[in-house]
Amino acid sequence: DEVAPTCLPLHYSYGMSVLNSHLLRGASVVIEGSGMLGRGFWTAVRQHKITSLAGVPYHYEMLRRLRFDPARYPSLRTLTQAGGRLRPELVAHFNEAMRAVGGRMFVMYGQTEAAPRMATLPAERLADKLGSVGPALPGGKFSIRDDAGVETTDAQVTGEVIYRGPNVMMGYAESETELAFGDETGGTLSTGDIGHLDEDGYLYLTGRLKRIGKIFGNRVNLDDVELLARSTGSDIAAVAAVPADDKVVLYLEGAPERLCRCVASTLSERLHLNATGFDVRSIDALPLLANGKLDYPTLERRTLERDA
Structure with a gap:
């Protein structure tokens, strides 16, 4: 029924x-x-x-x-x-x-x-x-891989969530040849999610390891989002995308409000997602690491502080 x-x-x-x-x-x-x-x-x-x-x-x-x-x-x-x-x-x-x-x-x-x-x-x-x-489904098992690469099922250890079970895919295939490779994962999935287990084996998720965001439940590659944003116009100096709660926040260096709205509209059209999932903000200068790369952790902290 x-x-x-x-x-x-x-x-x-x-x-x-x-x-x-x-x-x-x-x-x-x-x-x-x-x-x-x-x-x-x-x-x-x-x-x-x-x-x-x-x-x-x-x-x-x-x-x-x-x-x-x-x-x-x-x-x-x-x-x-x-x-x-x-x-x-x-x-x-x-x-x-x-x-x-x-x-x-x-x-x-x-x-x-x-x-x-x-x-x-x-x-x-x-x-x-x-x-x-919750705990892993019957037949499945969670473990946590810490920063040193060691897997554990101990409680309150934070790291990447690893899942093992009969429902894990055999692998990715992008060609007819790769379809013949057989099982390449061995039933093990590195989820890219960060979390910890409690004393009862219940999993708590706290973040993402990879450059992947979610917009209304749809997974998006943050690097791809940046590329699409840059393609909106030649007057975009620099852009950085970071994940937030069910949306992606994009920081455009020195961008006027008009351009921010245009980028959100373009991303919505290209990715077939509602424009409210793209929070485009202007920033005077993007923070950089000592090696000249974008300082994403600082941007993520800034986003959390502003949205708190």
Whole structure:
């Protein structure tokens, strides 16, 4: 009797996992193209008696602003969240809202390379493990690789999250020849995420190791974003992109406000993402390291301080 809508793109692994899991169990899927923030979507929720919703952090941020109340939709009993870190206060808010109507909320963690789920925080542990994405799924295992390259499962050690499990991909193939290479990963995935385990083996994520950002749950290469920004006009002296909560912040050296707006619009058009996901700011001079390279850590700290 489970009914889920297509509120996530099917080319996105999270959206595809919702479709596949429901079809595998003989449940129903409602094809609804208006999007979770559209009026037609909520009409469909009532009409088809939708039982679960899957969203990324941006969706839940918007639902909070819209004062979403699950009590208005009696059939709805489950919320799931993945695609990036949702603010703990919002996790607590939606968990309490669902519990008030006898429902549940699940926070999950995954990557496309792991088909795509690696962890789920049980609904009954959400309150006392707030901020965690849960333990590894059955058959999987997390470890942490510290700065010295040593892997450990000890609690409170921060480093890159390593996942091992039967759901890890065989590798990347960009040609017909590479398709014949066989399993190149051995079931091990270096996630590029930074985090730590607690004493119960629950994972807490704290950041990204690689130059990858997320905009409304969509992964973007920050170096590619910089290249696209530079292509907007020859009057862009220098640009640096850093990740923020569900958006990318770009710093343009000596840029007027008009150019900042133009860059945000161009990136939105090129990458097919809402322009609000690109926070373009002017800066007098980009900070540099002693070797002349951009000082990204300083920019990230500046971003956190301003957005705090």
